[in-house]
Amino acid sequence: MHRISALTVASIALALGLGTGPVAVAAAENAAVESARASYSCSPGYFCIYSDWNGGGTRCQWSDKQRANTADNCSFIQRGQNVRSVWNATDHRVQYYTQTNYNARVGSTPAGKGGNLQGNYQIRSFKPQ
Numbered sequence: 001m002h003r004i005s006a007l008t009v010a011s012i013a014l015a016l017g018l019g020t021g022p023v024a025v026a027a028a029e030n031a032a033v034e035s036a037r038a039s040y041s042c043s044p045g046y047f048c049i050y051s052d053w054n055g056g057g058t059r060c061q062w063s064d065k066q067r068a069n070t071a072d073n074c075s076f077i078q079r080g081q082n083v084r085s086v087w088n089a090t091d092h093r094v095q096y097y098t099q100t101n102y103n104a105r106v107g108s109t110p111a112g113k114g115g116n117l118q119g120n121y122q123i124r125s126f127k128p129q
Contacts, residue, residue, distance in 0.1 A: 040087035040114050049123050050085045051076040053116050057084065065092070067126035071098040083123045087114030096126040104128050 005126070040055035042048035042050060043063075051057035058081075060074035071077045088094050088109040095108035098121045108129050 042087040042089045044089050044090050047126060049057045049083045051081045053084045055085050055087060068125050070091050071125055077122055081117055082121055083117055084119040085116045086113065088112065093129040095129040096123040098122060098124055100124045102127055
């Protein structure tokens with residue numbers, strides 16, 4: 001009888017613990033997004049690119065919705081360095097290209113998101129999707 005009640009108590013505890021699982025997972029995901037947002041120094045309303053992983057290195061940022069040639073005012077692009085990470089602090093998805101004037105689309109990032117890229121190309125232009 002003692003074993004059955006211990007098993008029952010353990011089952012109830014496990015069920016209650018699993019019941020809060022999705023809430024805990026959602027909280028952890030929100031914390032991870034907030035942590036990522038904090039590590040990427042990108043002003044609200046801007047699209048930012050970085051010369052290093054995880055928002056490190058040199059940052060170039062634009063409040064324009066589109067830019068036909070990022071090299072016009074981005075020092076590390078001018079030096080030939082690749083883009084290793086991005087953050088999109090705008091209210092729209094940004095698609096980006098490896099060539100100027102919106103040629104050779106390579107990817108896009110949703111509003112309020114970002115992260116590391118392959119790191120083997122430059123973003124030479126971007127516009128809303």
